[in-house]
């Protein structure tokens with residue numbers, strides 16, 4: 001159980017208020033001096049608060065953008081240009097929001113991988129992990145629908161390609177044939193599609209905020225895991241959130257904002273696609289339809305499998321498999337620090353994921369490795385990488401986690417910290 005203390009205000013006015021609505025008590029127990037966390041959390045533990053920061057940034061900038069945006073196929077593209085050119089600081093709001101989506105995904109990917117490396121999904125944090133995956137799925141849906149709103153060429157064609165994937169389920173009796181038309185609200189991606197995507201894109205971030213509250217609640221039942229993956233045993237193992245982690249999160253936030261600003265002010269369009277500055281035209285298909293970078297690994301998995309239905313199933317399975325992770329990993333030791341083979345396989349998984357992302361941005365028949373007159377295509381590499389992606393979860397991790405000889409664990413967090421200090 002996480003260790004917490006209650007707020008005991010000395011000021012009579014504050015005490016009066018807190019006795020009637022203990023909101024200050026909640027703040028004190030969750031992010032204040034009454035909340036105790038393991039003393040050895042490293043900078044990878046900053047990414048949860050950074051994700052929270054990005055959610056707030058996206059909601060605030062989004063609300064102001066909506067004041068000037070028009071969700072109609074005849075006006076959407078021009079209303080975005082109007083924001084960029086005529087609205088005071090509209091360009092800044094839009095660039096923060098568009099690059100903010102990418103930053104949000106960067107932060108959340110690090111956050112997820114941190115959890116995988118240190119075994120934070122293992123008992124007793126499974127529900128916390130599930131809530132995280134639900135947030136991630138909601139983020140994917142929100143990002144996808146947001147990209148449609150500027151009604152550029154990539155908006156339109158991206159929406160067309162992705163919604164069409166659902167036609168793979170047309171074998172389902174009765175509803176099968178209608179799924180895609182139902183998503184579109186008509187017989188092609190058109191105004192009703194733009195309208196419903198707009199409505200959901202506005203709604204989902206608030207749903208995410210609700211799930212984040214559950215996520216934090218679930219976190220505070222057992223308390224944070226830590227880089228050693230061992231339990232907090234006593235007062236020597238923990239420190240109060242305020243001031244220690246408030247300051248540490250603050251430093252991380254300052255550095256992160258500089259990184260974010262680099263994109264917003266110096267290369268605001270580098271993560272976007274130039275075709276999205278051309279208004280959507282259903283009569284002109286772009287040469288290459290590519291989704292945003294954060295979907296590319298999954299896009300590569302989709303295209304690695306020649307069969308449409310199997311490709312779609314594999315793509316969804318590649319994310320849903322995360323739900324099974326607490327059981328696929330059978331090790332008694334949480335942290336990969338003490339699991340040398342798992343550690344190696346994990347880093348290979350990360351490199352493989354980045355490679356899949358690279359392949360997702362290529363055409364399947366692009367030659368990636370030239371050999372003589374021919375070579376190996378992106379498709380072949382994507383197939384091999386997809387096998388490793390699933391092999392990691394379904395074969396390697398279950399086997400290695402149950403058979404690996406782990407390194408000896410420290411007796412306590414305090415002991416490990418003091419030993420490290422002594423060198």
Ligand code: HEM
Pocket residue numbers: 044045046047048049051052053055108111112115118120121125128129131132133135136208212215216219223224225226
């Ligand atoms: C809007 C998105 C998210 C927000 C705002 C958020 C917020 C947080 C915060 C503030 C923490 C505590 C600080 C930390 O450990 O970094 C945390 C912990 C955690 N989160 Fe998230 N999170 C988000 C998404 C996710 C996702 C997508 C996953 C996994 C699929 C996830 C899994 C976890 C886990 C396992 C922990 C516990 C880490 C530990 O104690 O070792 N979170 N989250």
